[in-house]
Amino acid sequence: xxxxxxxxxxxxxxxxxxxxxxxxxxxxxxxxxxxxxxxxxxxxxxxxxxxxxxxxxxxxxxxxxxxxxxxxxxxxxxxxxxxxxxxxxxxxxxxxxxxxxxxxxxxxxxxxxxxxxxxxxxxxxxxxxxxxxxxxxxxxxxxxxxxxxxxxxxxxxxxxxxxxxxxxxxxxxxxxxxxxxxxxxxxxxxxxxxxxxxxxxxxxxxxxxxxxxxxxxxxxxx
Amino acid sequence: xxxxxxxxxxxxxxxxxxxxxxxxxxxxxxxxxxxxxxxxxxxxxxxxxxxxxxxxxxxxxxxxxxxxxxxxxxxxxxxxxxxxxxxxxxxxxxxxxxxxxxxxxxxxxxxxxxxxxxxxxxxxxxxxxxxxxxxxxxxxxxxxxxxxxxxxxxxxxxxxxxxxxxxxxxxxxxxxxxxxxxxxxxxxxxxxxxxxxxxxxxxxxxxxxxxxxxxxx
Numbered sequence: 001x002x003x004x005x006x007x008x009x010x011x012x013x014x015x016x017x018x019x020x021x022x023x024x025x026x027x028x029x030x031x032x033x034x035x036x037x038x039x040x041x042x043x044x045x046x047x048x049x050x051x052x053x054x055x056x057x058x059x060x061x062x063x064x065x066x067x068x069x070x071x072x073x074x075x076x077x078x079x080x081x082x083x084x085x086x087x088x089x090x091x092x093x094x095x096x097x098x099x100x101x102x103x104x105x106x107x108x109x110x111x112x113x114x115x116x117x118x119x120x121x122x123x124x125x126x127x128x129x130x131x132x133x134x135x136x137x138x139x140x141x142x143x144x145x146x147x148x149x150x151x152x153x154x155x156x157x158x159x160x161x162x163x164x165x166x167x168x169x170x171x172x173x174x175x176x177x178x179x180x181x182x183x184x185x186x187x188x189x190x191x192x193x194x195x196x197x198x199x200x201x202x203x204x205x206x207x208x209x210x211x212x213x214x215x216x217x218x219x220x221x222x
Numbered sequence: 223x224x225x226x227x228x229x230x231x232x233x234x235x236x237x238x239x240x241x242x243x244x245x246x247x248x249x250x251x252x253x254x255x256x257x258x259x260x261x262x263x264x265x266x267x268x269x270x271x272x273x274x275x276x277x278x279x280x281x282x283x284x285x286x287x288x289x290x291x292x293x294x295x296x297x298x299x300x301x302x303x304x305x306x307x308x309x310x311x312x313x314x315x316x317x318x319x320x321x322x323x324x325x326x327x328x329x330x331x332x333x334x335x336x337x338x339x340x341x342x343x344x345x346x347x348x349x350x351x352x353x354x355x356x357x358x359x360x361x362x363x364x365x366x367x368x369x370x371x372x373x374x375x376x377x378x379x380x381x382x383x384x385x386x387x388x389x390x391x392x393x394x395x396x397x398x399x400x401x402x403x404x405x406x407x408x409x410x411x412x413x414x415x416x417x418x419x420x421x422x423x424x425x426x427x428x429x430x431x432x433x434x435x436x437x438x439x
Contacts, residue, residue, distance in 0.1 A: 003294060070366070071414030073373035076407040079391040083400045155285055162287040166380075176290045180380060185297060192290030199285030 003189055010175075010190030021174065023194065029170035030198065033089075033161045037096035038154050044097065045104030045153075046146075053112025053142075054134045062109050066102035074099050074160050082167045092164040099160055100153035107149025111142035143214050151206040158199045162191075172198070226401060230393045241409065244386035248372035248413075251307045255314035255367065256360075262315075263322035264348070273323065280316040288313070288374050292381045301382030310374055314367035318360070325359025326352050358432065361425040368421065369414040376410060387413075 010016060016023050052058040074095040081091035115138045123137045139146070165173030175191025178184070227237040235243060266273040291309035299305045329352050337351045376388025383389045387406050394403035426432075 002297075067365075067369065067415060067418050068411065070369045071373060071411040071418070073376045073388070073407060073410045075374075075377045075379075076388060076391055076403065076410060079394065080400070080403040080407050083394060083403055159285055159287045162289055163377075173287070173289070176287065176293065180289070180293050185294065188290055188293045192286055192294065195287050195290065196282060196285045200282065203281070 006186045006189035007193050010186045010193075016190070026170060026172050026174055027194065027198070030158070030161055030172040030195070033092060033096070033164055033169075033171055034154070034157045034198075034202075036089075037093055037100060037157045037161065038150070040093065040097045041100035041104055041153055041157070042150065045101045045149075046108055049105045049108025049146075049149075050112060050134060050139070053109040054130070054138060056113060059109065059113070062105055066106045069098050069102040072098055075163055075166075078163050078167060087168065089169070091167060092161075092169060095163070096157050096160060100157050103152040103156070104149050107152070108142075108146050111145035111149070112138050114145070115141045140215055141218055143218065144210060147206060147210050147214075151203065154202050154206065155199050158202055159195060162195060226405060229390065229402070230397060230399075233389055233393065237405075237409075240387050240389070241413065244372065244375055244410070244413065247303055247306055247378065247384075247386050248310065248375045249368065249417075251311035252314045252364065252367050252371050254307075255311045255318055256364065258311075259315055259318035259322055263319050263326060266319070266323045267326045276319065280319060283312050284316040288377050289380060292378065296381065301384060303378075303384055305381055306375065306378035306384050310371045313374070314371055317367040317370070318363045321359050321363030322356060325356030328359065329355045354428070357428050358425060361421050361428075365418050365421050368417045372414045372417060373410060376406065 019025070049062075052062060072095075077095040077098060078091060081094050085091045112134075119141070120133060120137055123133045128136070161171055162173035162176055164171045165177040172191050172194045175187045175194070179187030179189075179191060229235070229237055229240070233240065262276065266276055286309075288309055291312075292305055295305040295308055299308070333351060333355070334347065337347045342351065376385045376391065379385030379388035379392050383392065385391075387410050390402040390406040394400055394406070
């Protein structure tokens with residue numbers, strides 16, 4: 001298994017651990033890009049998913065948007081935006097957000113739709129306004145599913161943010177791209193290992209968030 | 223000669239030729255993944271303890287960036303189509319297995335008991351009862367796998383121009399012809415949407431008993 005040897009060589013080299021191309025720097029850049037992309041995608045996907053799910057309209061339109069978003073190739077979009085916009089963070093953010101919106105949007109819609117209608121009717125019967133019904137009844141019940149959509153999006157963003165390095169930005173993709181051009185497989189394997197580890201750390205974070213935010217009653221039934 | 227579909231000669235293909243190449247590189251891995259996923263999913267249904275570790279391994283594999291996956295495989299398969307197709311097959315597998323497991327598990331116990339009472343053997347029961355009922359779940363997984371796979375082929379451009387339609391991206395920057403990048407992105411997206419529509423059609427043909435409603439996923 002020379003992959004393991006490559007990884008070992010990469011991580012045991014002390015030069016990897018400091019400086020502008022050191023692991024801490026690149027890791028921080030990667031987390032920064034990912035968080036920013038996830039934030040934008042959530043700002044777009046969550047409200048639309050919540051409202052359409054609440055009123056139960058537009059499911060087909062959402063499915064179309066989601067398919068279109070999934071079908072747009074992230075890498076191609078990145079190169080195209082780089083040609084059009086030039087150097088900067090925007091050409092990287094656009095493909096990442098396009099990638100992350102479909103899972104957030106569709107899962108949020110499905111989550112709100114799948115809430116048991118009887119407590120919702122009861123809430124309306126008690127005279128709750130629509131917004132209160134949505135945020136105090138539907139969202140708490142649908143939260144586990146909504147979080148799973150965000151989690152899927154986050155994992156895809158972390159893995160795909162690698163391509164930022166292709167348009168000369170930073171992030172963990174630097175090791176992979178530089179390693180490719182320098183024929184330095186230690187770097188590539190090291191970079192890939194770091195990205196995979198970051199993705200798994202993301203899973204753990206989401207697990208922790210759901211433990212804290214999902215109400216115990218919902219957890220028991222789901 | 224600067225039309226939208228006139229490609230630089232270094233791509234060594236006409237536009238249609240690239241489309242054919244792209245479809246082959248994108249769909250063969252999904253097909254291979256489906257052939258592996260069906261028995262693996264069956265194992266997970268039969269032996270419950272197999273499923274959590276399988277899920278764990280697939281989650282880790284899914285988080286490996288495609289580019290890194292390609293580069294590591296160059297060592298073994300060179301800068302070839304095989305190198306591009308193996309990761310795509312792995313990603314497809316990750317999407318397909320959970321979907322198929324849920325689909326096969328969703329078959330009601332009474333239905334299975336009825337099949338058994340009618341004298342169906344395990345193989346016949348699987349082929350004629352469990353699989354047809356799981357079709358919607360399988361197709362839902364295939365839709366995601368096919369579309370992502372077609373979109374990821376483009377990254378193969380970085381591996382010695384093995385990216386089919388993605389190879390146009392390189393030329394777009396080299397020859398300063400943005401239209402090539404537009405062409406690449408749009409053609410790939412249209413291919414994905416067409417493949418998705420085709421799968422919906424297949425599901426309707428295979429499950430005539432399902433209500434004719436719009437797509438849910």
